[in-house]
Amino acid sequence: MSTVEDVSTTPQTTAKPGKPALSEGKRAERRLGWLLCAPAAFVMVAVTGYPIAYSIWLSLQRYDLRFPNDTEFVGLANYAAVLSDSYWWTAFATTVVLTVVSVAIELVLGMLLALIMHRTLVGRGLVRTVALIPYGIVTVVAAFSWYYAWTPDTGYLANILAGDSAPLTQYLPSMAIIILAEVWKTTPFMALLLMAGLALVPDDLLKAAAMDGANGWQRFIKVMVPVMKPAILVALLFRTLDAFRIFDNIYVLTGGQNDTSSVSMQTYNNLIKGLNLGIGSTMSVLIFITVAIIAFIFIKLFGTAAPGSDQGGKR
Amino acid sequence: MGNGTSRGRPPGRIAAAVGVSVLTAGLVTACGSEEGITLNLYYAPEDTFQTVVDNCNAKAAGRYNIVYNKLQRGADDQRVQMARRLAAGDDGLDILGLDVTWVPEFAEAGWAEEWTGANRDQAEAGVLPGPLATATWNGKLYAATKNTNVQLLWYDDRITPQPPETWDEMIAEAEQLKAAGKPHNILFTGAQYEGLVVIYNTLVASAGGHILSDDGKSVVMDEGAVQALEILKRVTSSGITDPSLTNMKEDETRQAFQRGNGAFELNWPFVYASYAEEQPQDLPHFKWSTYPAVDPGVPARTTIGGYDLAVSSTSKHKPEAFEAALCLRSQENQKFSALNDGVPPSIEALYTDETPLDPTKPVNADDNPSMATAYPMRDAIFAALKDPAVRPLTPAYQSLSTVISKVLSPPSEIDPQKTAEELRTKLTDALNSKGVIP
Numbered sequence: 001m002s003t004v005e006d007v008s009t010t011p012q013t014t015a016k017p018g019k020p021a022l023s024e025g026k027r028a029e030r031r032l033g034w035l036l037c038a039p040a041a042f043v044m045v046a047v048t049g050y051p052i053a054y055s056i057w058l059s060l061q062r063y064d065l066r067f068p069n070d071t072e073f074v075g076l077a078n079y080a081a082v083l084s085d086s087y088w089w090t091a092f093a094t095t096v097v098l099t100v101v102s103v104a105i106e107l108v109l110g111m112l113l114a115l116i117m118h119r120t121l122v123g124r125g126l127v128r129t130v131a132l133i134p135y136g137i138v139t140v141v142a143a144f145s146w147y148y149a150w151t152p153d154t155g156y157l158a159n160i161l162a163g164d165s166a167p168l169t170q171y172l173p174s175m176a177i178i179i180l181a182e183v184w185k186t187t188p189f190m191a192l193l194l195m196a197g198l199a200l201v202p203d204d205l206l207k208a209a210a211m212d213g214a215n216g217w218q219r220f221i222k223v224m225v226p227v228m229k230p231a232i233l234v235a236l237l238f239r240t241l242d243a244f245r246i247f248d249n250i251y252v253l254t255g256g257q258n259d260t261s262s263v264s265m266q267t268y269n270n271l272i273k274g275l276n277l278g279i280g281s282t283m284s285v286l287i288f289i290t291v292a293i294i295a296f297i298f299i300k301l302f303g304t305a306a307p308g309s310d311q312g313g314k315r
Numbered sequence: 316m317g318n319g320t321s322r323g324r325p326p327g328r329i330a331a332a333v334g335v336s337v338l339t340a341g342l343v344t345a346c347g348s349e350e351g352i353t354l355n356l357y358y359a360p361e362d363t364f365q366t367v368v369d370n371c372n373a374k375a376a377g378r379y380n381i382v383y384n385k386l387q388r389g390a391d392d393q394r395v396q397m398a399r400r401l402a403a404g405d406d407g408l409d410i411l412g413l414d415v416t417w418v419p420e421f422a423e424a425g426w427a428e429e430w431t432g433a434n435r436d437q438a439e440a441g442v443l444p445g446p447l448a449t450a451t452w453n454g455k456l457y458a459a460t461k462n463t464n465v466q467l468l469w470y471d472d473r474i475t476p477q478p479p480e481t482w483d484e485m486i487a488e489a490e491q492l493k494a495a496g497k498p499h500n501i502l503f504t505g506a507q508y509e510g511l512v513v514i515y516n517t518l519v520a521s522a523g524g525h526i527l528s529d530d531g532k533s534v535v536m537d538e539g540a541v542q543a544l545e546i547l548k549r550v551t552s553s554g555i556t557d558p559s560l561t562n563m564k565e566d567e568t569r570q571a572f573q574r575g576n577g578a579f580e581l582n583w584p585f586v587y588a589s590y591a592e593e594q595p596q597d598l599p600h601f602k603w604s605t606y607p608a609v610d611p612g613v614p615a616r617t618t619i620g621g622y623d624l625a626v627s628s629t630s631k632h633k634p635e636a637f638e639a640a641l642c643l644r645s646q647e648n649q650k651f652s653a654l655n656d657g658v659p660p661s662i663e664a665l666y667t668d669e670t671p672l673d674p675t676k677p678v679n680a681d682d683n684p685s686m687a688t689a690y691p692m693r694d695a696i697f698a699a700l701k702d703p704a705v706r707p708l709t710p711a712y713q714s715l716s717t718v719i720s721k722v723l724s725p726p727s728e729i730d731p732q733k734t735a736e737e738l739r740t741k742l743t744d745a746l747n748s749k750g751v752i753p
Contacts, residue, residue, distance in 0.1 A: 064748035065402050066424050066710040081744075085751040087721075152559060153570075166559040169725075257507040257561070257724065261753060272395055274714050274752050275402075275424075283751075 052288065058281035065275035078282040088266065088283070095262040097175070099243040102182040106239060107232075109183065110190030117191060118198045128195075135188040143252035146181045150253075171258045178260060181249045186242070190235055197231020198224070237298040241291055263287050352379040352632045354639050358412030359393055359622065360385045363655040370651075371642035379635045381410070381643075390414050390509070394713070401426040401629060409630040410640050413458055413623045415449035415705075416712045419531065422457040423710035427625040430456040434637045441646070445703035446661040450623045452708065458623035460661035461644040462652060465617050465699040466513070467603045467692060469572065469580040469587075474498055478604035482518075482546050485579055485607050489555040492578050500577035501550055502568045505560035507724035512706070512716045513618045514581065515723060518543035520616035520704030521609040526719075526742070531709035534742045541735045546609065548729040561725045581606065583620065584692060588657050603692045605699050616704040621661065654689050659696055666697040714745040714752045721753040 022030075062074045082088050113131060120127045134142070149157040152166050167173035201224050209219045225232070247264040254260045256269070267287065271280025358364065368383045375381075386393040397411055401424070413421060421427040430438050438459035439447060446463040450456055468485075470478050474497060479485035485501060492499035504510025519526055524539015550556060557563060557571055565582060569589055572580040580586065590601050606615035624640040626633055642648065649660040654672050671678040671685040680688040690696065707715060718741045722734060744750025 062748060065398065066420050067748060068424060070748075077749075081749055082751055087751045087753040091753075151562075164558055166562045169559060169561040255508070256753070266751070266753065269717065270752055272399075273391060274717070275398060276714070276748050276752075278748070279751060 055281040055284055058277050059285050061278050063277040063281075065277065074278070078278050079286075082279060082282050082286065087261075088263075090259050091261045091263050091266045094175070094260060095244060095246065095264075098179060098182070098246055098262065099240060102179045102186075103236065103239050103243050105179070105183050106187050106190045107236065109187045110194050110235070113187060113191035114194035114198055117195055128192075131191060132188045134185050135192075137185070139185060139248045140252060142185055143181060143249045146177065146249075147253050150177055168254055169258065171260065174254045174258055174260050178246075178249050178253055181253065182243065182246065185249075186239060190239055193235035193238065194228070194231060197228035197235075200231065201227045233298060233302050237295065240294055240298070244291060244294065245287070263290075351375075351377050352635055354379050354381045354409040354630075354632060354636055355384055355407055356381050356410040356412070356639075356643070357384045357386055357397055357408055358410075358624075359390075360388055361652065361656050361658070364652065366655075367643055367648045367651060370648065371639055374642060375639070379632065379639060381639050386412065397421075398424075398426070401627065404629055406629045406631050408627040409632060409636040410643070411625045411627055412461070413625050415446070415463075415619065415621050415623060416716070418450055418458050418623055418625065419452040419708050420710040420712060421625060422452040422455070426628055427457045428628050428630075428633060428637075430459065430626075430637070434641065437641055438644075441662045441664055443661055443663050443700050445619050445700055445705060446621060446623075448705050448708070449619070449621070452710075458625040459640055459644050461622045461624050462649060462658035463661040463700065464583055464620035464659055465696055465703060466517070466581055466583050466606065467617075467695055467699065468606055469582060469601065469603050470578065471498075471597075471600050472602045473600050474578050478602065479579075479607050481608045481611050482550070483611075486550060486553065486555065489578055490553065493555060498575055498578050499555055500557050500571070501555055501579045501581070502557060502563070502571050502577040503581040504564055504568055505551065505556065505726060506562055506564050506567075507720045508564065509716055509720065510564055511720045511723055511726070513620070515543060515547060515719065516706050517606060517615065517618045517704055518546055518609065520618070521606070521613070522546075523610075523613070526738075527707040527709060527715075527746075531707060532746070534739050534746065536735050536739050536742070540738075541731050542609065544723075544729050544731040544734050547723065547726045548731060551725070551727040551729075584659065584690070584696060585657055587692060603695055605695050614702065615699075616702055617699045618706060619700065619703040621658070650686070653686065654684050657689070659690070659693075659700075666693055666700075709746065711746050711748065714748075715742055717752045718742060718745050718750075 059078055060073060060075060061071060062077075063071050117124070117128050117131060147168070149155040150162070150167050152158045152162065152164070158167060161167075162173075167177060205223055205227070206219055209223050214222065245264050246262050247268065250256060250260055250262050250265050251268075256262075256265045261269075263283065264287065267280055267283040270276050270283060274280065356368065365383055368381050372380055386396060393412070394414065394417055397408065397413075398421075400408060401421075411421070411427065413427070418427070422429075435456050438450075438456060442460050443463065446460040450458040450460050468478055474492065475488060479488055489499045489501050503514050505514075516526070519540045522539035522542040524537050524541075524543060525535040526540055527533065528535050551560065557576060559567065559571070563571065565585075568580060568582050569586045571577055572582075572586070573590060573594060584603075587601070587603070591598050594601075606617045608615045624644055626636040626640060630636050644661075646660075646662050646665065649662055650665050650668065651672070652658050653660045653665065660666070665686060668686050671683045671688075673683050676683050678685045678688060686693055706712065709715065719738065722738050722741060723729060741750060745752060
């Protein structure tokens with residue numbers, strides 16, 4: 001596949017007008033390629049395209065399972081209802097705050113952890129495995145232990161740190177605890193991605209910089225970070241998209257009380273609990289659009305490259 | 316599995332063996348169900364309910380066999396599981412255990428069969444009017460009441476020898492106790508969930524108010540509903556509730572009282588059995604009364620809970636399902652569940668029933684209880700059940716409840732007029748499936 005593509009995307013070397021230069025064999029090969037891809041492409045459309053199209057269709061209707069006789073086409077009314085609702089915007093703001101703060105903390109901690117893991121000489125495998133344990137624990141299970149830890153009487157953290165109050169009943173403490181749970185869980189993943197980036201930094205480059213008199217901080221900022229940039233951006237993209245769809249930690253820790261509900265939680269409440277397919281689908285379409293925008297910003301503006309591609313993020 | 320040739324059986328043969336055993340397992344179960352009809356009961360976990368199911372199966376003498384599928388413990392999860400399967404037309408559901416607030420929803424969505432003729436007569440016979448109202452929608456019966464429930468006021472007679480008769484008295488007493496440095500909190504379910512709606516609904520009904528119109532189609536939020544907001548605000552902003560109030564559900568409330576962290580507890584009767592088990596030495600001081608009134612001289616109207624049994628409209632064996640549901644909630648079986656699982660019966664005659672579980676032996680609180688020994692508070696329950704408050708009957712109840720609990724949270728920040736206005740608009744949206752629920 002890649003050879004075929006390379007030929008066609010380097011036009012200067014082969015014949016110019018309209019690419020007639022493809023031989024019979026090449027064309028047959030390409031046709032075979034398409035045929036081999038077809039089943040996979042078809043399955044992709046069936047399992048991802050159809051549900052997306054169907055939820056867009058649902059979002060244009062009043063469709064409530066509890067009032068099956070009142071189903072009707074309402075155009076963009078559901079979008080107007082959701083976008084003018086304070087509950088939606090509160091959840092949206094909460095989600096953005098959770099995403100930005102947790103990803104920022106994860107980036108810093110993840111980088112530290114990656115540097116440590118990268119430098120470790122003794123028991124490297126063990127260190128890396130141990131660091132990855134939080135990522136291996138099922139989020140819901142971890143969330144429950146955080147929940148009990150922060151509940152007065154049963155929880156050691158609440159007893160030590162919170163005195164008489166119940167931190168999960170107030171807005172700021174609950175947000176902090178949700179962020180803590182997120183950071184604790186996904187920093188190792190961040191570190192893993194960043195460590196792959198660190199491996200790209202040639203030792204010679206660092207030695208040369210040291211010879212030129214750069215101190216540790218300068219070497220990090222001026223040499224390592226630029227070389228690692230593709231890895232950092234990929235890590236940030238993955239984590240931002242993940243964090244924006246946060247659900248399980250909030251579901252367990254606060255159940256969305258005290259304005260800690262995220263957009264995913266709210267969509268679940270409207271779609272699954274409320275059985276309101278119209279409004280719920282509208283919300284999921286809006287989440288889909290937001291996620292697409294985030295991905296677009298990262299890829300087009302920051303030049304994040306997909307892992308494995310060799311463009312190095314330059315566009 | 317690797318290449319599978321070096322050791323062990325080749326993978327093909329293993330797959331074949333697995334396939335054959337799956338097929339034969341299928342055949343065996345198919346043979347089993349050929350003998351009679353299998354009825355799938357989906358119902359909340361209840362410790363001794365399997366015995367009731369077994370009794371009904373024995374009575375059916377092979378005509379049908381009820382299989383008790385335990386739903387999740389959380390009411391929301393139970394509802395979601397049944398709703399999702401019914402919406403998809405799953406014909407594997409026959410008898411549904413519905414919380415009393417779900418009947419209009421399941422009826423309107425076309426998931427529950429209407430009860431008519433002899434079945435209806437039998438399902439209505441001797442049932443208290445409050446619980447019966449929860450099983451009806453638009454004047455038709457869609458379920459048979461299985462059990463009911465009602466909250467009481469619990470107190471410790473060493474702290475307050477006489478229970479308060481009104482909310483004003485209760486608040487005043489709590490403030491006095493606080494000043495005297497004694498346990499003083501009024502404990503109730505203040506978390507942002509259905510429990511808060513239950514308290515609010517009781518207050519509204521006790522103040523003679525309405526949240527919705529009687530047909531469930533429009534929002535009323537009258538003076539009584541505003542007065543209820545004022546009381547809720549006053550109780551929660553005078554320092555006489557637990558600091559964890561907004562995190563407290565039924566069990567947290569019970570535990571807080573048992574720890575001696577309160578003077579009054581508003582909760583369901585299950586707290587008595589827990590108290591008897593965990594603190595038997597203090598049990599003689601653990602007393603109960605009906606809910607305090609809002610207006611002196613006008614008895615409180617307390618919100619009822621409980622479960623109803625409906626027949627799924629997707630069921631392939633409806634006549635048998637009706638018959639089985641009637642058996643599961645018969646007077647005899649309601650009594651069994653009341654004595655063994657602590658769920659108050661919905662059939663009136665059982666509140667004056669004196670015979671013990673095993674009528675051939677004398678009454679004994681430990682192994683042969685009667686309604687009198689298992690329910691020392693049965694007169695209070697019965698009194699509350701005579702004129703109870705039913706939560707608003709509407710198919711959109713779930714959305715309504717989510718909105719109410721959100722708008723009322725935290726209760727200490729209620730601004731009666733403004734909150735009432737907010738409830739009016741948000742609830743109207745929810746009734747028309749327009750608005751967003753939080």
